[in-house]
Amino acid sequence: MSKNKLKSAKLDWRDIPKYIxxxxxxxxLINLAKLTxxxxxxxxxxxxYDLGKKYGLNDTFGWDQDGIRGYVFASNDNKxxxxxxxxxxxxxxxxxxxxxxxxxxxxxxxxxxxYVDRTWSSVCPCYLDNYRCNQDCLEKSxxxxxxxxxxxxxxxxxxxxxxxxxxxxxxxxxxxxxLSSLIGLTYNIPAVAFESPGDRLPARRLHxxxxxxxxxxxxxxxxxxxxxxxxxxxxxxxxxxxxxVGGYAMESKCHVGVTCSFDSVEKLGWRVDxxxxxxxxxxxxxxxVWETLFGDFPHCYSDEDEEECVDCGLWEYIExx
Numbered sequence: 001m002s003k004n005k006l007k008s009a010k011l012d013w014r015d016i017p018k019y020i021x022x023x024x025x026x027x028x029l030i031n032l033a034k035l036t037x038x039x040x041x042x043x044x045x046x047x048x049y050d051l052g053k054k055y056g057l058n059d060t061f062g063w064d065q066d067g068i069r070g071y072v073f074a075s076n077d078n079k080x081x082x083x084x085x086x087x088x089x090x091x092x093x094x095x096x097x098x099x100x101x102x103x104x105x106x107x108x109x110x111x112x113x114x115y116v117d118r119t120w121s122s123v124c125p126c127y128l129d130n131y132r133c134n135q136d137c138l139e140k141s142x143x144x145x146x147x148x149x150x151x152x153x154x155x156x157x158x159x160x161x162x163x164x165x166x167x168x169x170x171x172x173x174x175x176x177x178x179l180s181s182l183i184g185l186t187y188n189i190p191a192v193a194f195e196s197p198g199d200r201l202p203a204r205r206l207h208x209x210x211x212x213x214x215x216x217x218x219x220x221x222x223x224x225x226x227x228x229x230x231x232x233x234x235x236x237x238x239x240x241x242x243x244x245v246g247g248y249a250m251e252s253k254c255h256v257g258v259t260c261s262f263d264s265v266e267k268l269g270w271r272v273d274x275x276x277x278x279x280x281x282x283x284x285x286x287x288x289v290w291e292t293l294f295g296d297f298p299h300c301y302s303d304e305d306e307e308e309c310v311d312c313g314l315w316e317y318i319e320x321x
Contacts (some may be wrong), residue, residue, distance in 0.1 A: 019080070019167045020190045023222050023260065024297045030287050031055065032082070032192050033224075036173040037279045039070040039086035055082060061155055062086075066096040068148045070176065072159060080167045083156065087174030087279075090246065102248060104148045105175055107141060108202040110249035111312035116237075120249070128318065135317040139205045149206070152179050153186060160187065173279040174231065178202070181221050181256055185209055190220040191257075195232045195277055198252030199223075200303060201311045210256060216302035221257025226286055228270035229277045242274040254309040260300040262286050267294060 022028050034049035041048055043057060055073040058081065062069030070085040088101040106114035106123045112133035113124040126137035144150065160168065170191045172180040177193030184191030185208040193199070203210060209219070225232030234253020236243035243250045264270040264286060275281070290298075303309040 020220050021169055021192055021222070023192060023224070026287070026291050029192075029224070030283065032169075032171050033173075033194055033279060033283050033287055035071075035073055035082055035084040036087075036171050036176065036194055037283065039084040039172065039176060040089070040279075054080075067100045068151050068155075068179075069097065070172070074166075078163060078166055081159065081163060081169070083159065083168065083170040083180075085152065085170070085172035085176035085179050087172060087176035090248075100148075101175060105197070106247075106249045107147060108149070108175075108178065108199075109197045109252045111201075111251045111315050112138065113141065114249035116244065116249050116251075120247075128321075131314050132316045132318055134321050135319045136321065138317070139207070142202050142205050148175070148179055149182055149202075152183055156183050156187060156189070172196075174277065177223070181223070182206065182208065184221050185219065185256065188220070191222070193221070193223045193255075194279055194282060195225045195229050196223055196255065197231050197250050198234050198254045198303075198311060200254040200256050201252040203256050208256075211302075211304045216257055216304050219257040223255045223257060223259040224262075225259070226262040226264040226270075226276065226282065227266070228264040228268075228272050230272050230274055231277050233272070235272065236274065252311050254303040254311050256303075258300050258302055260298050262290060262298045 021032065031051055034051060035055060038049055053076050056076065057071060058074035058078070059072040068085065070083065073082045073084065074080065088105055089095045089098050103123060113122040113126045114120055115122045115127040124137065124141035126134040126141060128134055142149065156170070168189050170180040170184055170189050171193070173194045174196060177196030178199040180191040181193045181196060181199045182203055183189065185203060227233060230236035230241065231250055236250045238244060264276070265272065270276060
C-alpha cells in the first residue's frame, strides 16, 4: 500500500486475479500495445487503432486537462476492462501535458529530486550535499496528491467500485507503463508495461509490496521492452544523453515483477537510440515481426534475481532527519 496512511485506509487490495494477460500470446500482447498507443491520440484521429468489440471504448480521463490522461476499454458486457495510461509527451508541439509529464518523470525516476549536477534545478527539497539525500523527504515527494500516481490511484479506485465484478487490467507505455505497474502493485491488478523506465525505485519509496514478501513472478506485473531503448535499459543518463539534454533525470533502471527483453541490438542490429523508445516503433518493427523472424518469445527474468541491477549506487540516503 501507499505509505500515505489516509490513502492506505481507503484502498482495497484485490484477491488473486483469476484472469491474467497471456503476454506470450502474440495477438494479446500486440493488442495491449495498440491500446497503449491509443492513449496518445483521440478516437477520431486517423492513427487510432480500432480493435473491435472486445476492446470497445468505455470511458476517457484527463483529456480536458494538462496532466495524466488515457482511456478505459471494455468488452461488450463490461466483464473485462483495460485501463490505458498515456506516457510522456516530449518536445515542442507535443501537447499541453509536456510540462507535467516531465515533472512527474523527474520525481519518480531520479536518484534525488533531479539534482543531477549543479546546473540542474531540483524538483523537491530533499538534496543534502555530496551525493546524500533525505530519504523521508523523498518518500513524501513521490506520494503527493497532485502527482500522477495519486491521481491515477483515485481514478482506478473509482473504476473498481463502479465495476466490482469486472476483470481489470492496466497498461501503458513509458511513464504510463511505470504508473500502470505501480497501480497494479497497489491494488493487485495485472499490469503490462511497455518500454517503462525502472520502476523499482519509486515502488520502494512508496512502500509497495516487493520480494521476498511478494515473489516477482506472483506480482502479475510484466515489463516489455527492447535493448536499443535507453530509457527501458536505464542508460538514458549522463551529460551526452538525450535525456540529460532535454532535462529528464531518468536515472533508474531496475524493474519490478517480470521483465521480458527483446534483444533488438543483437538480433535486429539496432543502435541504442531514444527514437526507438516510441511505442509505434515497438509495434511495427518488433512486436509485429518478432515471431516470424525469430520464433521464440524473448528471455524473461526478474531484476530481483540480477545482482548487478542497482539503482543510484553512488547515493547515500539518510533517514530520520
